[in-house]
Amino acid sequence: xTKGFEDFNNDLCDKLFDFxxxxxxxxxxxxxxxxxxxxxxxxxxxxxxxxxxxHHHKETENARTKxxxxxxxxxxxxxxxxxxxxxxxxRNREEILKFIQKRFMQPEQAIYCRKLETAASDExxxxxxxxxxxxxxxxxxxxxxxx
Numbered sequence: 001x002t003k004g005f006e007d008f009n010n011d012l013c014d015k016l017f018d019f020x021x022x023x024x025x026x027x028x029x030x031x032x033x034x035x036x037x038x039x040x041x042x043x044x045x046x047x048x049x050x051x052x053x054x055h056h057h058k059e060t061e062n063a064r065t066k067x068x069x070x071x072x073x074x075x076x077x078x079x080x081x082x083x084x085x086x087x088x089x090x091r092n093r094e095e096i097l098k099f100i101q102k103r104f105m106q107p108e109q110a111i112y113c114r115k116l117e118t119a120a121s122d123e124x125x126x127x128x129x130x131x132x133x134x135x136x137x138x139x140x141x142x143x144x145x146x147x
Contacts, residue, residue, distance in 0.1 A: 081134065093125060097113060099129070112132060
């Protein structure tokens with residue numbers, strides 16, 4: 001009856017492996033490099049994989065940091081948005097365009113006028129203007145992030 005590997009004594013296996021494979025712990029780096037070259041082992045693919053894994057880990061950590069910051073910033077912006085009150089909004093296109101001309105300077109004025117002129121209805125126009133004014137309020141201190 002043939003014995004399987006698991007039937008052998010661990011001490012006997014350790015002695016066999018010590019006999020077959022030399023102890024590398026006493027070798028210098030140069031000796032290890034020389035042995036690797038002698039055996040024709042190319043370590044570049046393994047080294048490249050290690051570098052890639054380290055780079056991936058670094059990128060993952062950077063992404064987590066950015067996500068954490070964005071989450072805090074989003075909470076802060078949403079809290080501010082709840083407190084932003086919409087000012088009086090004009091009723092028709094002419095009043096809205098006059099309001100934009102008084103409220104904004106060039107080139108913002110021209111940009112907003114073009115956006116508002118393409119709005120389908122006066123309600124669309126009011127909605128766009130309300131969004132613009134809220135964004136303007138939020139942008140005053142957009143770097144304020146509460147931790």
